[in-house]
Amino acid sequence: MNISININGETVTRDVEPRTLLVHFIRDTPGLTGTHWGCDTSNCGACVVQMDGQPLKSCTALAAMCEGHEIRTVEALEVDGKLDPIQQGFHEKHALQCGFCTPGMLMTTRALLDENPDPTEAEIRMAISGSICRCTGYQNIVAAVRWAAENAEAEVQS
Amino acid sequence: MQTPARFDYERATSLQGAIASLKEHEDSRIIAGGHSLLPMMKLRLASPTRLIDINDLTDLQYIREEGDEIAIGALTRHVELLKSELLAEHFPLFKDAELVIADPVVRNRGTIGGSLCQADAAEDLSAVCAAVKATVVITGADGTRTVPMDQFHLGPWTTAVGEGEILTEVRIAKRPGGGSAHEKVERRAGDWAIAAASAAVWIDGGVITDAGIALSAVGLTTIDLTRAEELLRGQPPSEELFEQAGAIASEDCMPIPDSRGPVDYKRHLAGVLTKRALRKATARALS
Amino acid sequence: MTAVGDRPIGFGPLKRKEDARFIRGKGNYLDDIRLPGMVHMAILRSPFAHAKINSIDTSAALALPGVAAVITAKDLETLGLAWMPTISYDTQAVLAGDKVRFQGQEVAAVIAIDEYIARDALQLIDVDYEPLPAVVNARKALDEDAPLIRDDKDGQLDNLASPTWEAGDEESTDKAFAEADTIVSRDIIYPRCHPAPLETCGMIADFNPETGQLDLYNGNQAPHAHRTVYAHVAGLAEHMIRIKCNDIGGGFGNKVPVYPGYVCAIAGSIVAGVPVKWIEDRSENLMSTGFARDYIMKSDICAKDGKITGLRVDVIADHGAFDSTAQPTKFPAGFFHIVCGSYDLQASHVKVKAVYTNKAPGGVAYRCSFRITEAVYLVERMVEALALEMHIDPIDLRMQSFIGTEQFPYETTTGWTYDSGDYHKTMRVAMDIAGYEDLRQEQEEKRARGELMGIGISFFTEGVGAGPRKHMDILGLAMNDGADLRVHPSGKAVVSLSAQTQGQGHETTFAQIVAEELGIPPEDVEVRHGDTDKSPYGLGTYGSRSTPVSGAAVAVVSRKVRDKARAIAAQMLETRPEDLAWEKGRWYVKGDPSVGATIFDITERAYSGDSLPEGMEGGLDAQVIYDPPNLTYPYGAYIAVVDVDPETAHVTVRRFIAVDDCGVRINPMIVDGQIHGGLAEGVGIALMEVITFDEEGNCLNGSFMDYLIPTALECPDFELGATVTPCPHHPLGAKGVGESPNVGSPPAIVNAVIDALQPLGVNHVDMPCTPARVWAAMQGNAAPPQ
Incomplete structure (x- = not known):
């Protein structure tokens, strides 16, 4: 079937099988490989993107189900060479090691900050509880989100 | 990565269209949030021939007061149940449960209709809806019918929703003096319950006039604790009474041993959580 | 950090160079x-x-x-x-x-x-x-009627995977036990778990x-x-x-x-x-793929006059259907015989028997240096049990029994030579951060109210950085690592490694080593790895060996370049090399610091048409293969504080204090990050991560729905501290650290759970401390995991 999805502001059209998972559509068609996958059971959160501004596990959605919706991936966070404060926060606070969970974490916490610009540590921990990080023990991710909250308007450089 | 087997897909544009398609295509399934169904399909434990996507039927997505009832559309997402002020005011056990169902990202997609229809014994919302004596509205080609929650589950993964029918709404009567709570023990945040208990009480003049208690994960399907409900009716709330209700919960549940725990522990938890849920529900009713 | 001009160089909390691609979703993982x-x-x-x-x-x-x-x-x-x-x-x-x-x-x-x-x-x-019929229980693998698993192997008549292996001395250990005034025995199991990297x-x-x-x-x-x-x-x-x-996307041994x-x-x-x-x-x-642990241990520990004196361990190692454990050739049980831990024992004896079962093969490390995790868990659980038996504070028993600072280098009764340490100091730092006395007071008050709060201690010594070629090889390959450093005419450098990062931050840390040694800013040092065509031979990254072996290689190769630079500088300054002194980035004339040549001046000269000292080739490159003289021995003091729900038996790790001594820290930010990650894994192993099988050998934890990894909600805000006791034989004084937190944390948490359950008389519980397992222990029915 022919599917068109708005990904990062551009319409991506491709003929795919109905069973094509959104994560594969994103990675294969526009080649946006920043969105990862780490499990088969919606437990790890490596595949989180935003659909209409809300975090979504893209391994547990059919591409066909997303037609007519707006998908945003990690590649869209940086605009005109300017990093999003959440990206800068992850760098400042050493919130990533192997980097594999990072795109999902970024899209989850960006959505959190959009909804709640000044989250508490407990709110941050709850927001990322559907994403597994094997490297950081989450502590620096929490700090990075706080950094981004406190530097929402900061001039960040690429 | 695991991938599903082949199937046909259609996006429903009307409820009646979806019902017609369900009838027409053997082994077709409704998909809404998909967070239970798609993992099963990826594991190739479920292989429907056709998925009928009802996500566009936003007429089914609401939480609203209708007279002396609260009506919840089947397509209402977990996150909406969590954040609903209306539910928090009348039935705070929804919020209790939604804080511990899966994780926030999954809660953005999963729906109440999907949860109830999945009919997993460990699923929380079935116990929640049973405790507050909800009724579910089931729609077919010939119209709608209403089924009380205690008749909704026919067995493991089996519900009163028949061939060519769709669960469309959950209705809960608002009654004065009510309080409710949901208690759960899990191995880790986001895991299915080892055991969970939902309780609702209605108190008038210092006496429990009605009560609803249901348990998750301690039987082949949601357990309705009718014997404990009978015990509570007409009694003033007390710790001793809650202990007795807990003892009934331990007796009347029918847990199966698995990697979450052995039978004796699950029976014990059923009792503890029943007691705790009743205690909290009562405090809320009286506050 | 010091600076050349206004640019920071060398050691310190430098933000990572590799982040730039990862935060943009531009990493290049296998599936990409x-x-x-x-x-x-x-x-x-x-x-x-x-x-x-x-x-x-x-x-x-x-x-x-x-x-x-x-x-x-x-x-x-x-x-x-x-x-x-x-x-x-x-x-x-x-x-x-x-x-x-x-x-x-x-x-x-x-x-x-x-x-x-x-x-x-x-x-x-x-x-x-x-x-x-399947062999699932390792304890029954050698029964006479056990089905033969490896009938493919000529002459294999039973399920023994490798001959029984021993370390230490049985006779002197028996003597220590005969002379002891307290003896405690326990069955200690380290269940099967899995590294499960996210990729x-x-x-x-x-x-x-x-x-x-x-x-x-x-x-x-x-x-x-x-x-x-x-x-x-x-x-x-x-x-x-x-x-x-x-x-x-993560390795952890997998x-x-x-x-x-x-x-x-x-x-x-x-x-x-x-x-x-x-x-x-x-x-x-x-x-x-490679699981970790699955060690079934029987142990006795003894004390005399308030001090630990002897330890005995008998192990059945479950290797699964094929023996593919990771360890140096000479050590079939890995480094398990470091089991005497941080204590000055009179004697110890270790016996390990490995068996085949109808389970997945493995026995690789899960963030652990060749079975040290099992060893540390064993000894730290046994010490806790001994303190319980002796009715003394578990920290007091440890303090009484630690190897003294003056005893280093210290030869253990199983043959290891520990390099350096000040165990008493590190323990005291952890107690201060924890507020140990106050915690014990709080616990007493809570117990009076029927609340279950536990405080658990673990003090570990690790041996990492395998290893000296005279002792260690894998499949006949010496465990050495190469480094190749090229300083370009413009003063920028490329260093190529045989170590292989999986998230450890090598692109930053190794650039910092070159920076520290040569004075070239880290942003001007490109670290290359991960391509066998473009890097020198070496055995890679596991067993916390990157800094101890590859880090040393980079330091040594940098010094080799620096020595060449000295000779060139001497010619430039018209003096003798031995009359020059080094400060970061510059050779100068002893006695007249104003006269000198920076590394950039020297590099220019090395590549220019100007003359070089007699017999010297142009350029400024060097290559080394580093053979470590010994392992490095990082250690640490960990304190866990847990609350156990008296009714549901659910365990919450409320606080976790970790004081690590890994010698000199090249990038303290990265070190702390490694410790956070390993502690989270320790929380997982202690509370929820386990691979189990039913009687037919069906794996019961084959997805992330049942192999539970802790989320942000189970991990506390870790409280870290540090002491620095340099490694005497590492060129930078550094020791490995990546695995320490995974090694040290599970016993602290389990000891804390047992401590919490003291009012109920519970003196043992096996990992993982799931609600069901802890509740069973509270009922007096603790059963080991199968």
Whole structure:
């Protein structure tokens, strides 16, 4: 079937099988490989993107189900060479090691900050509880989100 | 990565269209949030021939007061149940449960209709809806019918929703003096319950006039604790009474041993959580 | 950090260079690679733990449109690839031909145009299995009536995987026990768990039939060693094999071994003549790749006059169906015999017996240096049990028994030579951060109210950085690492490593070492690794060996360049080399610091047309292979505070204090990050991570729905502290640290749970401390995990 999805502001059209998972559509068609996958059971959160501004596990959605919706991936966070404060926060606070969970974490916490610009540590921990990080023990991710909250308007450089 | 087997897909544009398609295509399934169904399909434990996507039927997505009832559309997402002020005011056990169902990202997609229809014994919302004596509205080609929650589950993964029918709404009567709570023990945040208990009480003049208690994960399907409900009716709330209700919960549940725990522990938890849920529900009713 | 001009150089909390690509989603992990003409492979796995294979019918799968090939053991036999060596000198079936020996074992491989069709084809392969009784319980593996698992091995008549191995001295240990005034015995189990990196394992094999070149894309922790193994297994010329690792989404030991899927992908590419991609799914990762631990230990510990004096351990090691544990050749039980821990013992004795069972092979580290995790868990649980028996504070018993600072270098009763330490100091720092006295007070008050609060201690000593070539090799390969440093005319440098980062921050830390040694700012030092064509030979990253071995190699190669720079500077300054002194980035004349030459002046000179000292070649490059003289011995004091719900038995880790001494810290920010990550894994292992099997050998934890990894909600805000006792033999004074937190934290948490349950008289509980298991212990029915 022919599917068109708005990904990062551009319409991506491709003929795919109905069973094509959104994560594969994103990675294969526009080649946006920043969105990862780490499990088969919606437990790890490596595949989180935003659909209409809300975090979504893209391994547990059919591409066909997303037609007519707006998908945003990690590649869209940086605009005109300017990093999003959440990206800068992850760098400042050493919130990533192997980097594999990072795109999902970024899209989850960006959505959190959009909804709640000044989250508490407990709110941050709850927001990322559907994403597994094997490297950081989450502590620096929490700090990075706080950094981004406190530097929402900061001039960040690429 | 695991991938599903082949199937046909259609996006429903009307409820009646979806019902017609369900009838027409053997082994077709409704998909809404998909967070239970798609993992099963990826594991190739479920292989429907056709998925009928009802996500566009936003007429089914609401939480609203209708007279002396609260009506919840089947397509209402977990996150909406969590954040609903209306539910928090009348039935705070929804919020209790939604804080511990899966994780926030999954809660953005999963729906109440999907949860109830999945009919997993460990699923929380079935116990929640049973405790507050909800009724579910089931729609077919010939119209709608209403089924009380205690008749909704026919067995493991089996519900009163028949061939060519769709669960469309959950209705809960608002009654004065009510309080409710949901208690759960899990191995880790986001895991299915080892055991969970939902309780609702209605108190008038210092006496429990009605009560609803249901348990998750301690039987082949949601357990309705009718014997404990009978015990509570007409009694003033007390710790001793809650202990007795807990003892009934331990007796009347029918847990199966698995990697979450052995039978004796699950029976014990059923009792503890029943007691705790009743205690909290009562405090809320009286506050 | 010090500076050249206004730019910081050298050691300190430098933010990571590698972050730039990861925060933009521009990492290049295995599944991100797409090669022209690439096809996909999927693997059919056994549903049975033990079964004879009568026949395999692949015709329906082959007939499916889009399927290019189906490979079985028969096909591999013609290529000589049906069996492969493990890293422990055993053999492992690449695809099962005669019988399957664990659930999840590889039976057939399908190659198709996409992964969806490859998986469709798996359902069409018809295998006729004849189920056999399975050996699941390692304790029963040597029973006379136990079914023989490895009937493929000539002369193998039972399920013993390797001969019983001993360390320490039995006689003097018996004597210590005879003289002791307190003896405690315990069965201590370290259950099977799994490293489960977030990126699963996989391989893209690209064989060029015209040239014979084999390019392999594969996230693994030891690319050079893998290349050597492939050369031996496939009979290909080593120089015609190139392994590229690119970015790796975590390893933790899981990406050390060579897996059958890799060999199948290579065979597939040779057969199909196009690149073949195979990426395992999460269930395959959990059910078939290298697990960790599965040590069943019986131990006695004794004390005399308030001090620990002796330790005895008898181990059954469950190696699964094939012995593919990771350890240096001379040490079949890895470094388990470091089990005397941080204590000055009179005697100790260790006995290890390894058995085959019908379970997945492995026994690789999960963030641990060759079985040290098991050793530390054992000794720290035993010390706690002893303190309980003696009715003294567990910290007091440890303080009484620690190796004294003046005793270093310290020879243990099992043959290790610890390099340096001040254990008492580190313990005291942890107590101060924790507010230990106040915690005990709080606990007393809570107990009076019926609340269950526990405080658990662990003090570990690790041995990391394998290792000296006179003692250590893997498959005959010395455990050394190379470094190649090239300083370019403009003063920028490239350093190439044989270590292989999986997230440890090598691109930053190793640049900082060059910066510290040469005065070139770290942003001007490019760190290269992950490509066997472009890096020197070495054994890779595991066992916390990157800083101890590769880090030392980089320091030494930098100093080699610096020595050459000194000679050039002497000529430039018209003096003798021995009259020059070094400060960061500059050689200057002793007694007249204003006269000197910076590294940049010297580099220019080295590449210029100007003359160089007699006999010296131009340029400023050097290469070394570093052979560590000893392991490094990091240590730490950990304190866990837990609350146990008295009714539900649910455990919450409320606080965790970790004071690590890993010698000199090159990048303290990265060190702290490593510790956070390892502590989270420790929380997981202590409370929820476990791989179990039912009686038929079915794996019960084959997905992330049942292999539970802690989330942000289970991990506390870790409270870190540091002491710094330099390593005397490492050129930078550094020790390894990556694995310390995983090694040290589980016993602290379990000890805390047991401490919490003291009012109920509970003196033992096994990991993982799930609500059900803790509740059983509270009822007096603690049962070990199966």
